[in-house]
Amino acid sequence: MAAIVRLSSVCRRGVKPLFYQSTFLARPLAVPHTYKEHPYQLTAKIHASQALCAGSGSKAASLHWTAERVLSILLLAMGPVAYFNPGPFMDYSLAAALTLHGHWGIGQVLTDYVHGDAKIKMANAGLFLLSTVTFAGLCYFNYNDVGICKAVAMLWSK
Amino acid sequence: APGCSRRPRRPGTSNTAPHPNYAAPMGTTAKEEMNKFWAKNAKLNRPMSPHLTIYKWSVPMMMSITHRGTGVGLSGAISAFALAALVLPGNYPYYLDLIHSLYIGPYLIGLAKFGIAFPVSYHTYNGIRHLWWDIGKGFKIPEVYRTGYTVIALSVITSIAVAFL
Numbered sequence: 001m002a003a004i005v006r007l008s009s010v011c012r013r014g015v016k017p018l019f020y021q022s023t024f025l026a027r028p029l030a031v032p033h034t035y036k037e038h039p040y041q042l043t044a045k046i047h048a049s050q051a052l053c054a055g056s057g058s059k060a061a062s063l064h065w066t067a068e069r070v071l072s073i074l075l076l077a078m079g080p081v082a083y084f085n086p087g088p089f090m091d092y093s094l095a096a097a098l099t100l101h102g103h104w105g106i107g108q109v110l111t112d113y114v115h116g117d118a119k120i121k122m123a124n125a126g127l128f129l130l131s132t133v134t135f136a137g138l139c140y141f142n143y144n145d146v147g148i149c150k151a152v153a154m155l156w157s158k
Numbered sequence: 159a160p161g162c163s164r165r166p167r168r169p170g171t172s173n174t175a176p177h178p179n180y181a182a183p184m185g186t187t188a189k190e191e192m193n194k195f196w197a198k199n200a201k202l203n204r205p206m207s208p209h210l211t212i213y214k215w216s217v218p219m220m221m222s223i224t225h226r227g228t229g230v231g232l233s234g235a236i237s238a239f240a241l242a243a244l245v246l247p248g249n250y251p252y253y254l255d256l257i258h259s260l261y262i263g264p265y266l267i268g269l270a271k272f273g274i275a276f277p278v279s280y281h282t283y284n285g286i287r288h289l290w291w292d293i294g295k296g297f298k299i300p301e302v303y304r305t306g307y308t309v310i311a312l313s314v315i316t317s318i319a320v321a322f323l
Contacts, residue, residue: 069292072285079282102233109230115196130237137240145243145250154251156323158258158267 068104075101086149094148095138103131221306225284228277271321279320280313 075097082090110123142148184191246253261267287305290296296305 069289072289076282076286098236102229102236105229106233109226115193116200117193133244134237134240137242137244138236141240141243141250151250154254156271156320158254 064104071097071101071104082149086147086153088142088147090149091142091147092139095135095142099131099135099138102134103127106130217306218302221284221309225281225288228281232277232281268321271323272317275317275320276313279316280309283309283312283316 078090078094078097082094106127107124110120110127114120114123138148141151145151146154186194243250261270287296287309290305296302
């Protein structure tokens with residue numbers, strides 16, 4: 001019962017005060033057997049707790065996910081637009097969109113396969129460096145050379 | 159009543175007895191738990207269970223890793239191109255003419271075009287399939303296979319068509 005009272009403090013005061021309670025359980029709380037409910041309803045309650053007590057978590061990951069999808073759709077649209085309207089605007093837009101899409105994509109790959117705080121940090125730092133150099137190189141190419149759209153057209157005319 | 163004051167009720171649940179939230183956030187984040195898992199297993203030198211070598215490969219599995227492979231490959235190619243642009247002395251038309259002088263025969267050129275076009279096509283079409291999943295559609299197994307084969311067919315056809323341009 002005391003555990004239930006402590007749980008309720010999450011909603012009122014947020015997550016942080018909970019960390020300072022020495023008797024806080026470091027694992028999900030088991031549901032007391034006195035509350036006999038269908039497991040589906042319990043799951044709904046557990047999953048709903050984040051939404052019910054808004055503000056106790058960060059939306060960064062969720063927003064990142066959405067941004068990834070928006071960028072993907074944007075990049076899809078850029079293909080035909082670049083084909084029909086080649087030029088510097090599309091060159092730089094493609095440079096930005098391609099680099100960012102690749103950066104986020106490889107970021108997901110690293111998240112899947114690299115484990116351990118130090119290794120994750122190093123891998124992401126390396127990726128950031130690579131993406132920066134990639135964007136710089138593409139912009140350099142757009143400015144000093146024929147540009148992405150023209151380059152593709154020239155490559156295919158062989 | 160303890161807990162949040164107003165909450166939406168699930169349809170079909172009783173509204174008579176007030177209930178507290180059953181779940182509490184854990185003392186550690188998911189990230190910390192994950193790191194603990196890997197650190198513990200690495201420290202104990204535990205061998206990893208076989209997975210890729212024993213599980214029967216399926217079309218969805220292969221398409222998924224191909225999507226990742228083409229993505230990483232294309233990203234690498236773009237980065238290599240960008241690096242070359244920064245480092246190499248000549249300009250693009252110069253190197254294009256250099257390649258022209260090397261490759262003899264239309265078949266090799268066609269093959270190279272197909273080699274570039276296929277990863278782009280596959281990653282694009284499968285990317286659309288992924289976005290389809292992201293809006294919640296097409297998860298039934300027959301649908302997964304149908305859309306999968308469609309992606310493969312479209313990729314091959316598009317790549318061949320583009321290689322002939």
